[in-house]
Amino acid sequence: xxxxxxxxxxxxxxxxxxxxxxxxxxxxxxxxxxxxxxxxxxxxxxxxxxxxxxxxxxxxxxxxxxxxxxxxxxxxxxxxxxxxxxxxxxxxxxxxxxxxxxxx
Amino acid sequence: xxxxxxxxxxxxxxxxxxxxxxxxxxxxxxxxxxxxxxxxxxxxxxxxxxxxxxxxxxxxxxxxxxxxxxxxxxxxxxxxxxxxxxxxxxxxxxxxxxxxxxxxxxxxxxxxxxxxxxxxxxxxxxxxxxxxxxxxxxxxxxxxxxxxxxxxxxxxxxxxxxxxxxxxxxxxxxxxxx
Amino acid sequence: xxxxxxxxxxxxxxxxxxxxxxxxxxxxxxxxxxxxxxxxxxxxxxxxxxxxxxxxxxxxxxxxxxxxxxxxxxxxxxxxxxxxxxxxxxxxxxxxxxxxxxxxxxxxxxxxxxxxxxxxxxxxxxxxxxxxxxxxxxxxxxxxxxxxxxxxxxxxxxxxxxxxxxxxxxxxxxxxxxxxxxxxxxxxxxxxxxxxxxxxxxxxxxxxxxxxxxxxxxxxxxxxxxxxxxxxxxxxxxxxxxxxxxxxxxxxxxxxxxxxxxxxxxxxxxxxxxxxxxxxxxxxxxxxxxxxxxxxxxxxxxxxxxxxxxxxxxxxxxxxxxxxxxxxxxxxxxxxxxxxxxxxxxxxxxxxxxxxxxxxxxxxxxxxxxxxxxxxxxxxxxxxxxxxxxxxxxxxxxxxxxxxxxxxxxxxxxxxxxxxxxxxxxxxxxxxxxxxxxxxxxxxxxxxxxxxxxxxxxxxxxxxxxxxxxxxxxxxxxxxxxxxxxxxxxxxxxxxxxxxxxxxxxxxxxxxxxxxxxxxxxxxxxxxxxxxxxxxxxxxxxxxxxxxxxxxxxxxxxxxxxxxxxxxxxxxxxxxxxxxxxxxxxxxxxxxxxxxxxxxxxxxxxxxxxxxxxxxxxxxxxxxxxxxxxxxxxxxxxxxxxxxxxxxxx
Numbered sequence: 001x002x003x004x005x006x007x008x009x010x011x012x013x014x015x016x017x018x019x020x021x022x023x024x025x026x027x028x029x030x031x032x033x034x035x036x037x038x039x040x041x042x043x044x045x046x047x048x049x050x051x052x053x054x055x056x057x058x059x060x061x062x063x064x065x066x067x068x069x070x071x072x073x074x075x076x077x078x079x080x081x082x083x084x085x086x087x088x089x090x091x092x093x094x095x096x097x098x099x100x101x102x103x104x
Numbered sequence: 105x106x107x108x109x110x111x112x113x114x115x116x117x118x119x120x121x122x123x124x125x126x127x128x129x130x131x132x133x134x135x136x137x138x139x140x141x142x143x144x145x146x147x148x149x150x151x152x153x154x155x156x157x158x159x160x161x162x163x164x165x166x167x168x169x170x171x172x173x174x175x176x177x178x179x180x181x182x183x184x185x186x187x188x189x190x191x192x193x194x195x196x197x198x199x200x201x202x203x204x205x206x207x208x209x210x211x212x213x214x215x216x217x218x219x220x221x222x223x224x225x226x227x228x229x230x231x232x233x234x235x236x237x238x239x240x241x242x243x244x245x246x247x248x249x250x251x252x253x254x255x256x257x258x259x260x261x262x263x264x265x266x267x268x269x270x271x272x273x274x275x276x277x278x279x280x281x282x
Numbered sequence: 283x284x285x286x287x288x289x290x291x292x293x294x295x296x297x298x299x300x301x302x303x304x305x306x307x308x309x310x311x312x313x314x315x316x317x318x319x320x321x322x323x324x325x326x327x328x329x330x331x332x333x334x335x336x337x338x339x340x341x342x343x344x345x346x347x348x349x350x351x352x353x354x355x356x357x358x359x360x361x362x363x364x365x366x367x368x369x370x371x372x373x374x375x376x377x378x379x380x381x382x383x384x385x386x387x388x389x390x391x392x393x394x395x396x397x398x399x400x401x402x403x404x405x406x407x408x409x410x411x412x413x414x415x416x417x418x419x420x421x422x423x424x425x426x427x428x429x430x431x432x433x434x435x436x437x438x439x440x441x442x443x444x445x446x447x448x449x450x451x452x453x454x455x456x457x458x459x460x461x462x463x464x465x466x467x468x469x470x471x472x473x474x475x476x477x478x479x480x481x482x483x484x485x486x487x488x489x490x491x492x493x494x495x496x497x498x499x500x501x502x503x504x505x506x507x508x509x510x511x512x513x514x515x516x517x518x519x520x521x522x523x524x525x526x527x528x529x530x531x532x533x534x535x536x537x538x539x540x541x542x543x544x545x546x547x548x549x550x551x552x553x554x555x556x557x558x559x560x561x562x563x564x565x566x567x568x569x570x571x572x573x574x575x576x577x578x579x580x581x582x583x584x585x586x587x588x589x590x591x592x593x594x595x596x597x598x599x600x601x602x603x604x605x606x607x608x609x610x611x612x613x614x615x616x617x618x619x620x621x622x623x624x625x626x627x628x629x630x631x632x633x634x635x636x637x638x639x640x641x642x643x644x645x646x647x648x649x650x651x652x653x654x655x656x657x658x659x660x661x662x663x664x665x666x667x668x669x670x671x672x673x674x675x676x677x678x679x680x681x682x683x684x685x686x687x688x689x690x691x692x693x694x695x696x697x698x699x700x701x702x703x704x705x706x707x708x709x710x711x712x713x714x715x716x717x718x719x720x721x722x723x724x725x726x727x728x729x730x731x732x733x734x735x736x737x738x739x740x741x742x743x744x745x746x747x748x749x750x751x752x753x754x755x756x757x758x759x760x761x762x763x764x765x766x767x768x769x770x771x772x773x774x775x776x777x778x779x780x781x782x783x784x785x786x787x788x789x790x791x792x793x794x795x796x797x798x799x800x801x802x803x804x805x806x807x808x809x810x811x812x813x814x815x816x817x818x819x820x821x822x823x824x825x826x827x828x829x830x831x832x833x834x835x836x837x838x839x840x841x842x843x844x845x846x847x848x849x850x851x852x853x854x855x856x857x858x859x860x861x862x863x864x865x866x867x868x869x870x871x872x873x874x875x876x877x878x879x880x881x882x883x884x885x886x887x888x889x890x891x892x893x894x895x896x897x898x899x900x901x902x903x904x905x906x907x908x909x910x911x912x913x914x915x916x917x918x919x920x921x922x923x924x925x926x927x928x929x930x931x932x
Contacts, residue, residue, distance in 0.1 A: 004112045007214055007215070008112065008116075009149075009153075010214045011211060011214065012116045012149075014207060014210045014211060016119055016120060016123050016142075017210075018203040018204070018206050018207040018210075019120065019123040019124055019127055019203070020123065020127070021199070021203050021206065021919065022200060022202075022203040023123075023126065023127025023128075024915060025195065025198075025199030025202065025203075025915055025916055025919070026127070026191040026195060026196050026199045026912075027191065028188070028189050028191060028912075029132060029189070031132060031174060031177055031178055031181070032127070032135055033912075035126055035135060035136065035139045035174060036126075038143070038166070038170060039123050039126065039127070039139070042142070042143065046149060049149075049150060049153060049155060050153070053153045053154075053155070054219070055219060059245075060230055060234070060238055061245075063157075063230065064235075064238075064239065064247050064250070066158055067158070067161060068250060070162065070165050070166065071165075071254050071257075071258065074169055075257060075262075076261075077170045077174070078173065078261055078265050079261050079264055079265055079268070081173055081174070081176075081265075081269075082264070082265040082266075082268040082269035083268055084177055084181065085177060085180055085181065085269050086268050088180075088181045088182075089271075096911055097910050099909075099911075100908060100910050101909060195912065195916070198916055199919075202916065202919040202923065205923055206919065206922075206923055209923065209926055209927070209930075213930075
């Protein structure tokens with residue numbers, strides 16, 4: 001474990017973050033966009049944990065932030081799915097490009 | 105090459121491959137399953153870093169909660185078998201450019217930056233009790249206020265979900281007539 | 283002395299009746315409104331008469347002079363510790379005299395209108411407007427503060443506007459009300475500037491303080507005399523501008539054009555507003571500031587005198603040619619107000635020099651009586667004949683005996699035949715003019731003769747001349763026979779009362795009551811002096827008799843001989859046309875149109891340019907806002923990357 005340093009984990013979380021970004025930008029289904037969003041949040045969590053472990057091992061702040069982010073991710077997923085269901089009920093489509101009424 | 109390094113690379117591979125497949129799979133249910141693997145890998149990483157409690161929370165909330173929720177919504181909306189529409193090529197290319205460029209920038213930044221922290225203090229492997237005590241502590245470094253705020257947020261989100269997703273009787277009736 | 287509350291009730295009773303009628307009465311008890319308003323004004327009149335009696339006879343002069351007293355004073359708008367607009371009631375000889383005149387004439391008109399306006403659809407509205415007018419006029423004469431007088435001045439303007447335009451379905455009435463309002467407003471601009479000039483130099487708005495500061499050698503007087511503009515001192519400018527306001531309201535030449543047109547209003551209104559009370563507000567204003575005019579700025583007083591005599595003379599000539607009886611009376615009103623103005627103008631301040639002031643106020647008083655009588659009489663005639671035009675009248679003396687007699691009394695009074703009221707006041711004015719300015723005296727004599735001529739032209743044309751045949755027999759109103767000529771009792775009683783007053787008002791010892799400085803003066807009666815004007819007036823009457831007693835063509839022949847002059851006078855010397863030329867051709871074309879062009883093309887053009895630029899740009903960039911979330915996210919990503927690059931490598 002001594003050879004695994006902070007940069008390794010940061011590379012990992014960085015890669016995961018941009019995978020999430022790529023998914024968010026390319027996926028046309030709203031549920032899959034939501035999944036991509038979960039990946040992005042996970043990469044942030046990994047970052048918090050890694051910094052807490054390698055730089056401030058005597059404290060627990062990173063852990064708390066992770067816990068809060070997980071909580072908020074759960075809340076956000078619940079609200080997002082409520083919205084998705086409502087949208088699907090109204091327009092029978094989850095294609096994000098169809099939901100483009102909010103423009104000029 | 106020690107065992108821990110191998111384990112780390114296995115976990116990393118699981119996270120990244122799971123993530124990549126989750127954002128590229130053509131069937132939505134498979135995509136959700138790949139996401140599940142990616143999240144499990146993250147939990148494994150937390151175990152790897154000796155934070156068992158966080159790993160447990162990750163599994164319970166993400167795997168047991170959010171992914172199940174997503175799968176439910178998939179079944180509620182379109183079913184598991186439908187294949188997803190392919191993304192537009194131009195947008196895919198631009199997204200790939202943005203992602204790789206961003207990744208390259210971040211990696212170069214991480215490479216060139218020397219991280220330094222308070223490494224002299226003894227490392228802590230906090231127990232659930234310690235975490236709970238500090239989370240509800242009102243003293244300095246206590247997290248009681250964010251805890252309460254988040255609990256309010258959860259309540260609001262719960263009510264909001266019900267309000268948004270509840271079936272509106274009147275418009276639905278109209279819609280049926282039409 | 284009466285308590286301040288009771289004095290304050292004098293103007294407040296009419297306003298209560300106005301509010302009651304306008305807010306509720308019009309809807310719930312329209313037929314009682316007239317009686318209600320008349321009772322309110324009766325209360326005002328009784329209180330005014332009591333105040334006058336107590337002021338002149340019980341309180342009496344202190345140390346030989348009537349002193350002004352402030353009965354009520356409320357601070358209303360304080361600007362600075364020294365300058366504030368107050369609402370107050372100032373009692374001095376002229377305001378008490380005006381109080382009686384206004385309430386008396388208003389009472390007569392209210393009573394007369396009970397008959398005259400009966401059956402009108404807007405009967406209640408008419409009475410509410412009358413109440414508003416009476417309130418405003420009383421507030422005006424009682425003002426203790428020059429800004430208060432301005433406020434009430436505008437209020438009488440508004441009520442005059444409302445009453446002239448009372449028949450608002452008649453286009454001519456609408457045009458006349460607009461004309462009256464605009465012309466007087468234009469004059470009031472001068473008044474306002476004048477008030478500001480006076481207030482700036484004297485540092486006060488209160489009348490008594492103002493007069494004290496600007497007539498005794500104080501710093502304020504020196505400053506206002508020292509500051510000059512175009513060769514005249516600031517004080518003279520201020521007073522002249524105040525006089526412009528007065529001239530507008532009093533229909534002095536050349537701002538008189540609204541008064542003849544104002545006759546479009548109901549006749550009782552013409553009697554109240556455009557003959558007896560409101561139009562003398564200008565005279566009252568000059569009289570109110572008279573000490574300043576007379577002591578500190580004789581130049582301004584000369585302006586007053588010459589404007590007065592010019593208006594008087596021109597109006598008298600025009601009156602000879604008009605055929606609308608109300609217009610004849612309107613021009614005669616203008617002429618008589620001109621008399622009052624120049625009487626003020628030739629007067630000095632204090633003691634025997636103040637004869638002109640006293641004569642002016644005296645004439646104001648007597649004129650109110652007989653001119654209201656003339657208008658109410660004309661109203662009766664119009665009520666019977668249903669026409670304003672002299673040509674439709676004649677021989678009415680048998681049909682309307684009471685109207686005939688009272689009208690004759692009023693004509694004799696205005697012509698200045700003894701012992702009727704007009705004789706006394708006119709004689710005082712002529713005496714004052716004789717001592718003051720010989721040229722004005724000469725013109726005034728001629729005007730007196732012309733006045734007698736045109737008044738009797740009117741009288742003979744209405745009541746003698748040809749026999750009267752009701753011309754509207756065919757449209758079902760043939761019931762007008764000799765026995766139904768007179769109006770109802772409510773219309774006759776005011777005529778009789780005013781007739782008696784027109785006979786008797788001249789015997790009032792005015793010199794003892796109303797003078798410039800409050801000290802009684804003795805007016806001696808000089809038969810040799812007064813014989814001249816009386817003989818001239820008689821000559822005018824005889825001339826009118828020979829022309830108009832019987833229908834003949836003598837007037838037409840005379841008119842034909844001086845055709846050009848006659849036509850000019852008939853068209854009121856083309857003053858209306860001059861105004862129209864000035865406003866339409868000069869103001870509209872030279873100032874209005876370029877300004878409008880500038881506004882439309884330059885100002886609007888700039889705004890339109892900016893607007894269309896914004897439109898073009900937004901049309902170009904609106905494609906960016908596609909409504910697609912992922913496109914926005916892409917912009918966001920590239921934006922973030924751009925910023926990161928910027929901060930890292932720059």
